[in-house]
Amino acid sequence: MNDISRRRTLLPDATELPGDPDLAEVAEKLRLMRLLSQQRRYAGRPVPRLPAKAEIVAILSDVVALLYPRHYGPSGLKPERSDGLVAKMLPQLRDRLARQIELEFLLAETAQPDAAHSAARQAANGFMAALPRIRDLHDTDIAAAYAGDPSAKSLDEIVFCFPGVAAALRHRIAHALFGLGATMIARIMAEYSHAVTGIDIHPGAQIGPACFIDHGTGVVIGETAVIGRNVRLYQQVTLGAKRFETDSGGALVKGQPRHPVIEDDVVIYAGATILGRITIGKGAVIGGGVWLTAPVAPGSIVTQARLKLASQPPRG
The missing domain is CATH 2.160.10.10 (Hexapeptide repeat proteins)
Incomplete structure (x- = not known):
């Protein structure tokens, strides 16, 4: 038997393929699989809501815009309006972040709603207080890239274009959240940065000032x-x-x-x-x-x- 004939014997004839599936049966099987999985993970307690990955990625993007509003804020933002934009964004971001952190904290087996709410609010406030430090550290990364790469023509080019600098900033944001106990949210941010830049930095890693990741892939x-x-x-x-x-x-x-x-x-x-x-x-x-x-x-x-x-x- 030649190779073509052998392959034909391994593939079903078109007339033997199943017709339209019973979608209600498929849905029920998937429901039972989710139920078993949830019973293993949550040991009989009510199934909690999960943090929203899309919202966490959006928060990360907005934090970057808050730190560098002329580069990553609204298109055409005038320099004199940057301060007003940042002042407006800060309380909104804190509240959105606090909600996602609360959802993460509620995943803990012994979580209590009131305590999780309070701890999440405290963590979100701590993160907001850390933003000037994050910006200050990242400015040293930008300066190191400019000093270390002869192809760099300006600091603005580095902020816009260098993947290693982008990864370092997102790491510093994720690392701050990791230290505040929001480890899942930090990991989601880190993996999004990894997908975008090709640079894989765990949010727990400690990185000092003036870090330059050249090329970076x-x-x-x-x-x-x-x-x-x-x-x-x-x-x-x-x-x-x-x-x-x-x-x-x-x-x-x-x-x-x-x-x-x-x-x-x-x-x-x-x-x-x-x-x-x-x-x-x-x-x-x-x-x-x-x-x-x-x-x-x-x-x-x-x-x-x-x-x-x-x-x-x-x-x-």
């Missing part, structure tokens, strides 16, 4: 990574875990430091992979394509071994 920064001041990363850099610790029952131990510590003034070139809770010392330079699982002393230069080509083919 494929960069991965894990949850417990710590990055110091004036660090530059290129595309395809991974700051990952070497292994996952397990408890006596074989379950993963969560929250343990397992990602690298990158000290100040470090440069990590394209494709480098750094794994485990190791420290890359101040001022070190890690070459492209290097694989590291051991600490590096301050000021070191680490590169791949260079291939040596013989001038003549080997004898024998």
Whole structure:
């Protein structure tokens, strides 16, 4: 039997395909599957509402617009109207964010509505208070990009066009929420940024001032990574875990430091992979394509071994 005949025997004839499905039966099966899933997740308590992903993405976009209204605010915004726009947006954003945080907090098994409402409001207020700090930190990222990339013609170009700078800003927003306990909302924001920029930064990662992610596609920064001041990363850099610790029952131990510590003034070139809770010392330079699982002393230069080509083919 030839390949074409064999494939035909594996595919049903058109006359054997089912007709229109009973959509009521499909809906009932899906309902039962949701019911079983909810019973496993919520252990018999009432099924809570979930935060709205689309609203969280919209809030992220509006926070970016609030921080940089001339770049990401309404089209054609006049500079003299920026202050009024920000003043108007702040209370609206706080209320929208507080509602989403409350929905996240209500997912906890022991959540109480009044306590969740109060804690969410407090977290939203804390985030609003952090906005000047976020803007101040991100301005150092923009300055680092301008100083570190000869192709950059202006600071405005960097704000508009550089994916590494966009990812850093959204990380700083998500990181603030992560620290306030809104970890799911922070993760939604981080994954949206990942989808848009190609740069995957867990919101738990700690990133110091003047971080420049150049090009950026494929960069991965894990949850417990710590990055110091004036660090530059290129595309395809991974700051990952070497292994996952397990408890006596074989379950993963969560929250343990397992990602690298990158000290100040470090440069990590394209494709480098750094794994485990190791420290890359101040001022070190890690070459492209290097694989590291051991600490590096301050000021070191680490590169791949260079291939040596013989001038003549080997004898024998």
